[in-house]
Each structure stands twice: as structure tokens, then as C-alpha cells.
Amino acid sequence: MKNYSGDFTIPVSREMVWNFLMDPHKVGPCLPDLLSMDVTDNQNFRAKVRVGLGPIRGAFDLANVITIEEPGKAASMSVKGGGMGSGIDMSAKMFLEDLEEQQGTLLKWTCDVVVSGPIATIGGRLIDGQARKITEQVFENIRNALISMKNEVAVANEDEE
Amino acid sequence: MAINQCELRPMGKSIHRKEDPRFIRGQGRYVDDIVLPNMLHMSIVRSPYAHARIKSINTDAAYQVPGVKLIITGEDLAKLKLAWIPTMAGDVQMVLAVGKVLYQYQEVAAVVAETRAAAVDAAQLVEVEYEALPVVVDPFRAIQPDAPVLRDDREKKSNHIWHWEAGDREKTEEIFKDAPVVVSQDVRFQRVHPSPLEPCGCIADYNKGTGKLTWYVTSQAPHAHRTVLAMVSGLPEHKIHVISPDVGGGFGNKVPVYPGYVCAIVASLQLGQPVKWIETRTENIASTGFARDYHMKAEIAADENGKVLALRVKTLADHGAFDAAADPTKFPAGLFSIVTGSYDFQQAFVEVDGVYTNKAPGGVAYRCSFRVTEAAYLIERTMDVLARKLNMDPADLRLRNFIKKEQFPYQSPTGWTYDSGDYEQTFKLALEKIGYQELRKEQAEKRARGELMGIGISTFTEVVGAGPSHSFDIMGIKMFDSAEIRVHPTGKVIARLGVRHQGQGHETTFAQIIAEELGLTTDDVLVEEGDTDTAPYGLGTYASRSTPTAGGAAALCARRIREKAKKIAAHLLEVGEEDVAWNGEAFQVKGLPSRKVTMGEVALAAYTNLPEGMEPGLEATYYYDPPNLTFPHGAYIAVVDIDKGTGAVKVRRFLAVDDCGNVINPMIVEGQVHGGLTEGFAIAFMQDIPFDEDGNCLAPNWMDYLVPTALDSPHWETDRTVTPSPHHPIGAKGVGESPNVGSPAAFVNAVVDALAPFGVEHIDMPIFPWKVWEILRKSGVTE
Numbered sequence: 007m008k009n010y011s012g013d014f015t016i017p018v019s020r021e022m023v024w025n026f027l028m029d030p031h032k033v034g035p036c037l038p039d040l041l042s043m044d045v046t047d048n049q050n051f052r053a054k055v056r057v058g059l060g061p062i063r064g065a066f067d068l069a070n071v072i073t074i075e076e077p078g079k080a081a082s083m084s085v086k087g088g089g090m091g092s093g094i095d096m097s098a099k100m101f102l103e104d105l106e107e108q109q110g111t112l113l114k115w116t117c118d119v120v121v122s123g124p125i126a127t128i129g130g131r132l133i134d135g136q137a138r139k140i141t142e143q144v145f146e147n148i149r150n151a152l153i154s155m156k157n158e159v160a161v162a163n164e165d166e167e
Numbered sequence: 168m169a170i171n172q173c174e175l176r177p178m179g180k181s182i183h184r185k186e187d188p189r190f191i192r193g194q195g196r197y198v199d200d201i202v203l204p205n206m207l208h209m210s211i212v213r214s215p216y217a218h219a220r221i222k223s224i225n226t227d228a229a230y231q232v233p234g235v236k237l238i239i240t241g242e243d244l245a246k247l248k249l250a251w252i253p254t255m256a257g258d259v260q261m262v263l264a265v266g267k268v269l270y271q272y273q274e275v276a277a278v279v280a281e282t283r284a285a286a287v288d289a290a291q292l293v294e295v296e297y298e299a300l301p302v303v304v305d306p307f308r309a310i311q312p313d314a315p316v317l318r319d320d321r322e323k324k325s326n327h328i329w330h331w332e333a334g335d336r337e338k339t340e341e342i343f344k345d346a347p348v349v350v351s352q353d354v355r356f357q358r359v360h361p362s363p364l365e366p367c368g369c370i371a372d373y374n375k376g377t378g379k380l381t382w383y384v385t386s387q388a389p390h391a392h393r394t395v396l397a398m399v400s401g402l403p404e405h406k407i408h409v410i411s412p413d414v415g416g417g418f419g420n421k422v423p424v425y426p427g428y429v430c431a432i433v434a435s436l437q438l439g440q441p442v443k444w445i446e447t448r449t450e451n452i453a454s455t456g457f458a459r460d461y462h463m464k465a466e467i468a469a470d471e472n473g474k475v476l477a478l479r480v481k482t483l484a485d486h487g488a489f490d491a492a493a494d495p496t497k498f499p500a501g502l503f504s505i506v507t508g509s510y511d512f513q514q515a516f517v518e519v520d521g522v523y524t525n526k527a528p529g530g531v532a533y534r535c536s537f538r539v540t541e542a543a544y545l546i547e548r549t550m551d552v553l554a555r556k557l558n559m560d561p562a563d564l565r566l567r568n569f570i571k572k573e574q575f576p577y578q579s580p581t582g583w584t585y586d587s588g589d590y591e592q593t594f595k596l597a598l599e600k601i602g603y604q605e606l607r608k609e610q611a612e613k614r615a616r617g618e619l620m621g622i623g624i625s626t627f628t629e630v631v632g633a634g635p636s637h638s639f640d641i642m643g644i645k646m647f648d649s650a651e652i653r654v655h656p657t658g659k660v661i662a663r664l665g666v667r668h669q670g671q672g673h674e675t676t677f678a679q680i681i682a683e684e685l686g687l688t689t690d691d692v693l694v695e696e697g698d699t700d701t702a703p704y705g706l707g708t709y710a711s712r713s714t715p716t717a718g719g720a721a722a723l724c725a726r727r728i729r730e731k732a733k734k735i736a737a738h739l740l741e742v743g744e745e746d747v748a749w750n751g752e753a754f755q756v757k758g759l760p761s762r763k764v765t766m767g768e769v770a771l772a773a774y775t776n777l778p779e780g781m782e783p784g785l786e787a788t789y790y791y792d793p794p795n796l797t798f799p800h801g802a803y804i805a806v807v808d809i810d811k812g813t814g815a816v817k818v819r820r821f822l823a824v825d826d827c828g829n830v831i832n833p834m835i836v837e838g839q840v841h842g843g844l845t846e847g848f849a850i851a852f853m854q855d856i857p858f859d860e861d862g863n864c865l866a867p868n869w870m871d872y873l874v875p876t877a878l879d880s881p882h883w884e885t886d887r888t889v890t891p892s893p894h895h896p897i898g899a900k901g902v903g904e905s906p907n908v909g910s911p912a913a914f915v916n917a918v919v920d921a922l923a924p925f926g927v928e929h930i931d932m933p934i935f936p937w938k939v940w941e942i943l944r945k946s947g948v949t950e
Contacts, residue, residue, distance in 0.1 A: 007860065007861060088215060089291075090291055091212070091213060091215055091290075091291065092215050093215040093216065093297070095299065120299070120861055121861075121863070122215035122216050122217070122271065122861060122862075122863060123214075123215025123216075123271070123863075124215075124449065124867075126215075126859070126861070126863040127271070127449075127453070127863050127864050127865060127866075127867045127868075128449065128867065128868055128870075
């Protein structure tokens with residue numbers, strides 16, 4: 007098992023971040039190299055992502071579950087699945103905190119990743135850096151999406167004004 | 168310079184290899200070259216997890232792939248009572264996983280389709296739902312009481328498989344209690360893999376009309392495989408025809424029966440069509456028989472003058488998920504108790520415990536006679552540790568402790584009777600030839616200049632040629648071997664043997680033995696192996712056993728033919744049999760060398776002009792049960808230079824002086840030694856199959872599991888001494904494995920010798936440059 011963690015600030019309110027994280031339609035597209043997704047309900051969605059690691063090229067079919075740990079403050083997301091004889095089991099936890107003076111939200115995350123099959127073996131030398139990169143990419147995408155949402159909201163508000 | 172095959176008296180000559188022209192020209196015929204009408208192809212679905220429960224298997228999508236004919240799962244095999252099969256080590260193993268998987272790349276389902284591509288595509292669409300379970304990869308963790316029990320199919324609820332010991336514990340302890348000097352060293356022999364160029368594979372061809380199964384398979388032991396198959400499947404043995412065509416290297420990897428074989432056979436039985444299964448490289452390395460993986464501790468008790476007194480060895484053997492080691496039945500740790508090596512210990516005690524972990528099963532004898540490589544490496548490494556402790560030259564320490572020539576046959580404290588040897592002579596030749604004293608002087612000068620040079624010695628003893636049937640069997644089948652020789656009317660010979668070569672040159676060397684005995688040339692003798700419908704029963708080729716067993720059978724079978732031929736010769740020469748003598752090339756009348764008949768003339772008479780009442784024909788079969796094993800030995804010396812900046816080790820010189828008894832073909836022996844040294848070099852410096860904590864195999868391909876090329880390999884110098892085996896019909900001992908057995912210790916001893924000024928006493932293999940670099944960095948030699 008590999009563990010990754012990180013934190014970043016987003017200049018939007020905690021409520022907005024929370025609503026974003028609780029919406030599969032919004033979180034799903036933050037998975038890098040997403041090919042397609044299918045939302046089952048508010049907590050479950052399936053996603054197909056393109057995978058390329060060393061000599062391995064193909065698609066992973068992932069089942070994603072979002073769970074509320076503490077409303078508005080803490081949530082977890084599990085990602086399980088695989089393809090091409092390989093598997094991935096990812097368990098992420100996210101914690102939200104208000105920044106001082108309404109500067110936005112601090113998002114802390116930790117992620118445990120278990121990778122199995124050829125992707126962990128044939129791509130063995132690459133997996134650590136790649137898994138870290140993909141995990142960080144997910145949160146980077148969430149951050150960027152929220153920032154652009156904020157901008158859109160701002161633009162929309164300006165338009166209304 | 169090799170000579171052609173038309174010479175009489177070919178024994179001991181470097182005859183050109185008869186098999187080379189077809190191999191060099193790409194005309195070999197391997198399993199994957201064989202294409203049968205209506206042949207289907209099989210691909211295997213493997214587990215990505217090292218330990219997981221199987222919750223469901225869904226084959227619907229896979230069946231939709233055009234051309235898919237059959238998908239087999241463990242549940243299907245269970246209905247046929249074939250979900251589990253016995254291993255050679257007395258354990259059982261899953262063919263296709265039932266209930267759970269126990270190692271990564273374990274076989275879960277088999278897909279049969281009209282093309283290989285369709286089979287591979289469909290295999291990727293088989294949906295298997297797993298529930299991951301706790302993984303145990305460390306054998307020391309596996310034997311802790313709270314470790315998860317991996318094999319819940321067994322009655323014994325523990326990961327401990329067996330305990331085995333040899334020697335006298337109490338007497339050994341007694342000596343250790345009062346010994347003036349004791350050294351102790353932990354030594355790991357890492358998990359490696361034989362990794363033959365040709366992976367494993369087969370074609371199962373069941374003919375529903377005749378009820379006969381023809382099985383083309385990459386097999387080092389076709390007869391043994393036929394018997395196992397008959398016992399497991401219930402098919403009558405005479406209706407199983409095993410053909411092992413040209414084999415592209417085995418090195419022990421092609422001794423076991425693998426799940427893919429069983430699945431291909433089941434598929435062919437069900438479909439009535441030939442089914443071909445050929446492994447990928449990754450499948451070969453990650454799922455078929457690995458080698459070594461011994462965690463060893465050796466202690467030597469000695470006196471102050473360096474005379475060794477007693478040896479104590481404790482070992483943990485990591486067998487993976489099933490005990491599928493290829494060892495004789497009564498020897499779960501193989502012949503590991505040869506660990507006293509070339510030295511005259513008063514007492515020794517050796518114990519080994521086998522354990523299960525979540526890794527692929529195996530424990531095959533990779534160019535090694537059943538765990539002899541582990542033993543030779545351990546004792547040769549520990550002797551150097553003792554030399555360092557006593558501040559003695561490792562060459563002097565060895566000379567002081569060798570079993571003396573006059574002590575043979577030598578009874579070892581762990582129960583072996585060494586047949587013959589002259590260790591001092593062999594070692595002194597090696598020391599002289601490499602210029603040992605000059606090298607030590609050079610080393611001292613270089614050390615004074617801050618340069619890193621090391622000299623490593625290994626003076627090993629092997630035990631090969633299993634074996635005498637009173638002690639050695641595999642699954643109850645005694646380990647004799649056999650030859651059948653037919654002399655045709657024109658004096659040409661076909662010989663069939665129960666062994667199966669994979670590059671060793673049997674077609675030449677056994678032809679030399681037979682030609683020598685019958686007064687023919689090797690060109691007159693065709694050697695055929697690997698077809699169970701024609702060859703006599705034998706246990707196959709591994710553990711350097713072919714020459715000690717089948718080579719003996721070939722010589723004695725030819726002598727049996729000569730006995731009859733002598734009677735015919737007497738008839739042709741019109742003298743009594745007692746007046747006929749064999750001169751090595753022909754039968755002659757005693758005292759009248761000009762009155763003679765050749766074997767060719769006798770052969771024609773055997774079919775055309777026989778003495779009255781004699782049975783026509785000239786052929787014989789011989790089953791040879793050797794009275795003892797043979798004990799080849801050697802003295803290897805490596806010279807290395809180390810780059811201080813990178814930690815890279817350059818093997819500047821390597822000399823191998825082998826003593827394998829009488830030599831049949833010096834060129835082939837030299838080739839065998841070159842090949843084995845290259846493998847030993849790879850093991851010492853390049854090869855390891857590690858696992859991460861989740862049980863992922865981290866070297867299942869040739870990007871991570873390195874195989875040396877000609878560019879990587881050092882230049883090999885070779886020589887030999889000859890101490891014939893007193894009990895073998897031609898005095899030969901076997902050589903194929905000596906260089907793999909003997910060389911790792913020489914390489915490691917050389918590197919440790921180079922680094923000794925920094926207090927280094929041991930480095931575990933493989934010695935990657937980064938390991939050396941870290942030592943140099945910690946020692947302040949490099950930044």
C-alpha cells in the first residue's frame with residue numbers, strides 16, 4: 007500500500023467546496039483521462055479512464071463511492087476497479103476547514119492506494135511517481151474546477167448586475 | 168578446435184556438436200513451431216492480487232468474443248476432480264483458483280479460442296470480483312503465531328510446511344561449546360528464476376477416435392510427466408504419448424507440471440481438438456518454478472590455527488503458496504546437507520524449515536542439483552568470513568581444511584559418501600594458473616594507492632547424479648535411467664534414452680559413449696530423446712544426472728550388445744568365443760591382429776549370417792541404477808576491480824578449474840562451464856525477484872529481471888583436473904551445473920575482499936552497483 011497526502015487552499019467557500027465534492031457529476035470529470043462516466047446515484051458512479059504506464063496501455067473501469075463522514079467537513083471516496091488484469095483500490099479522505107477572514111477553504115487529503123497486477127509489476131519502477139502524480143492531479147482538477155466555477159459565478163453575477 | 172564426427176575412438180575428443188547445424192540454421196523444432204490441423208489456442212486469466220477471495224467470475228462478455236470456444240474455471244475443474252493436483256514435493260496445488268488466490272499471477276481461468284489473439288482478448292474480458300485478504304510476503308513473518316494462515320485447505324493451521332535436519336545436533340553443540348573460534352554469518356540466497364529463452368508451453372491433442380492423447384510439451388522429464396498425467400487424469404498411461412521436441416533451455420524450470428498444461432489437456436479432451444498454450448515471458452517468470460529463496464545462517468567452530476571443527480546451519484526456505492519444489496521425495500530440502508563442502512568437519516548439524524508465503528510456488532533446481540547451489544554458496548562464503556576473523560589468507564584456510572585425497576571414499580558428517588576427489592591438486596592448479604601470489608601483491612599496491620581490487624575464491628564440492636534407487640525417488644518413481652540401442656544391419660545405430668536434453672549436447676556426447684563402446688564413429692549413432700512411445704522409461708534431465716545415470720546406461724547397454732556381437736564375431740572368425748578379443752575398434756583373434764571383423768560386419772551378420780540357434784538382431788536395453796551419487800568439484804577464482812565513483816564491479820578475470828571426472832567431450836564441457844558461469848555471474852550481480860508488501864512481483868520481465876548479454880559477461884578462463892568416479896561405468900561425474908553452483912561465492916568473495924578495508928564482511932546478492940556505492944559513501948571513500 008502506498009500513502010499520499012497533501013493540502014491546498016481554494017478561494018471559495020467551504021459550502022461550495024462541499025457541494026462540489028458531494029456531486030458525482032462534478033467530481034467524476036476530475037479523474038484524469040476520463041473516457042466516460044455513469045452516475046448511479048448521489049454517492050455512486052462508475053468511470054472509465056485511460057491508463058498508460060510504461061508498456062501498459064488500456065482502460066480501467068472504476069467503481070466510485072462518495073461517503074459523508076461529517077456533513078460539510080469530512081468525506082471519503084473509494085475508487086475500486088481495474089482492467090487488463092490489473093487492479094486499483096484507492097481510499098481517499100478529505101477534510102475541509104474555513105480559512106481565516108473568509109479567504110476560502112483549506113482542503114486536506116490523504117489517500118491510500120493499493121495497486122495490483124501487471125500495472126504494479128511491469129510498471130513497477132514507474133508506479134510510485136505515477137500514482138502520486140495521478141492522485142495529485144485529481145485534487146488539482148478539483149481545485150481548478152472550483153476556481154473556474156467561482157469565476158463563472160462571478161461573471162454571471164456581473165452579468166446580472 | 169573441434170573435430171568432425173567420422174573418427175573412431177571418439178571418447179574424450181572435442182567432436183563437433185551434431186545438433187548445432189539445425190539450431191544455428193534456425194531449423195530446430197520447438198513446441199511453438201508445431202501447428203496441427205484445427206488447432207485452438209489458450210490464454211490464461213491470472214490474479215492481480217497476491218491474496219484474495221474470489222467472490223464471482225463472470226465469463227459472459229468473454230464468450231461474446233468471436234472464436235471463443237471454451238472458458239474453464241476452477242469450479243469446472245472441481246467437477247472433474249482436477250481443481251487441485253499433487254506437486255512433486257508431496258503437497259497439492261491449485262490448477263485454477265478455487266475460492267481464493269494465493270499469489271499474484273495465479274491461474275484463475277483458461278480461455279480457448281480459434282486464434283491466440285482472440286484467446287488473449289477474451290481473457291481480458293473475464294470479470295473476476297476479488298476481496299483482498301492480508302498478504303504475507305516475508306517468510307519470517309509467515310511463521311509468527313499471529314500471521315494469517317494462507318493455506319486453509321490444510322489440516323495444519325500454520326504456514327510452516329516441514330522441518331528437516333541432517334547431522335548430529337548434540338555432538339555439534341558439544342564442539343561449539345568449547346570451540347576457541349566461532350564465526351556466524353547470515354546469508355540470503357535471493358529468489359531467482361531459470362528464465363529459459365523458450366518459456367513453457369504445450370499442445371494437447373486428444374483424438375476422440377482412438378482415445379489417445381498426444382501431448383507436445385516443453386519437458387525435461389517426459390516419462391515422469393506421462394505417469395503424473397495418467398495418475399491425475401485417470402487416462403490409461405499407454406494412451407498418453409508425450410513428445411518433448413527441441414527444448415530451448417530448461418535449467419530446472421521445465422521439470423514441474425504446470426496448471427497451463429492441465430488446462431490445455433482438459434480443453435482438448437472436452438473439445439476433441441488440439442489446444443496450444445504458450446506462456447508469455449512475464450507468465451514464465453512470475454508464475455512458474457522459481458529457484459533458491461533460502462534465508463540461511465551458518466556458524467563455523469574452529470581452532471586458533473584455522474582448522475575447522477564443526478558446522479551449524481539454520482535455514483528458512485520460502486516456498487511460496489504451494490510446496491512445488493522439485494526435490495527427491497525423501498529430501499524436502501534437496502541435497503542441501505552437502506553444505507560441509509570440500510572441508511573435513513568433525514561434526515555438522517543442518518536444519519531447514521519450509522514455509523508458505525503469498526508468492527508463486529517453486530523451488531526448482533536452477534542449473535543445480537537440488538539445493539546444492541545454496542549449500543556451496545553458504546559454505547564458501549562462510550569460509551571467507553572465518554579467514555577474515557583469523558586474519559588468514561582464504562587460500563591457506565582452504566588448503567588447511569580440504570578433505571585429503573587419501574580419505575576417499577569420504578564419509579561426511581551429514582551422511583554422504585563422497586566418491587573421489589583431489590581438492591588440493593585442483594586448487595593448486597587454479598592458484599598457479601591465475602598467479603595468486605602476484606595478484607595479492609598487486610592488490611596490496613593498489614590498496615596503498617587507494618584503488619579497490621578484490622580476489623575471491625570458491626573451492627566447492629557438488630553432489631549430482633540422483634540417484635541410487637534406494638534413496639532417491641520422485642513421487643515414488645525410482646531415479647534410475649535407461650538406454651535402448653538398436654544396431655541396424657548396415658552398422659548404423661539408433662539409441663534412445665530416458666533423459667531429455669535441452670542444450671546439453673546429448674546427441675553428441677551419448678553418441679560418443681556408444682560409438683566408443685561399439686567401435687563406431689559418432690556419425691554412425693543417432694541419439695533420440697523425448698518421445699515416450701519410443702524411448703525407454705527414465706526420469707529426465709536435471710540435477711546434472713544425465714551422464715551419471717543415462718550415460719552409465721548407454722555404456723552398459725553398448726557393452727551388452729558387444730557381448731552378443733562377440734559371439735557372432737567368433738562365428739564369423741571361425742574360432743571359439745574365448746579366442747576373440749575386442750581391441751577398441753574391432754573383434755580380433757587373440758594373437759592375430761590381422762584376423763578381425765568390425766562391428767559393421769557383425770551387425771550385418773546379426774541379420775544375415777547367425778550362429779545356429781541364436782536369436783536374430785542386435786539390440787539391447789539397459790536400466791542403470793547407479794550405486795552412489797557422483798561428487799564433482801572445482802576451484803574458481805575471481806578478480807574484480809571496483810569503480811569508486813559508481814560502485815560498479817568489473818570482473819577482470821575469472822578462472823574455473825573443474826574436475827568432473829573423465830570427460831566425454833572437452834569442448835562441450837567448456838561450453839557448459841561458460842554457460843553456467845554466465846548464469847552465476849547474473850545471479851551474483853543482476854538477478855532478483857523481489858515483492859512489495861502487497862505481494863506484487865517486481866521483476867516479472869526482462870526489463871527488471873536481467874539476463875546478461877555477451878557484452879555484460881566477463882571473459883572466462885577454464886582448465887580441469889581429472890579424478891574419475893570409481894563407480895561410474897566410464898568414470899564421468901556430470902558437469903552442467905558446477906559453474907552455477909561454484910561461481911556465485913567466488914564473485915561475492917571477491918567483492919567483499921575488495922571492500923574488506925572498510926570493515927565489510929558480507930553483502931547479499933545481487934551486488935548491484937548502488938549497494939557497493941552506498942558502502943563506499945558510508946565509508947567516506949566517495950561522496
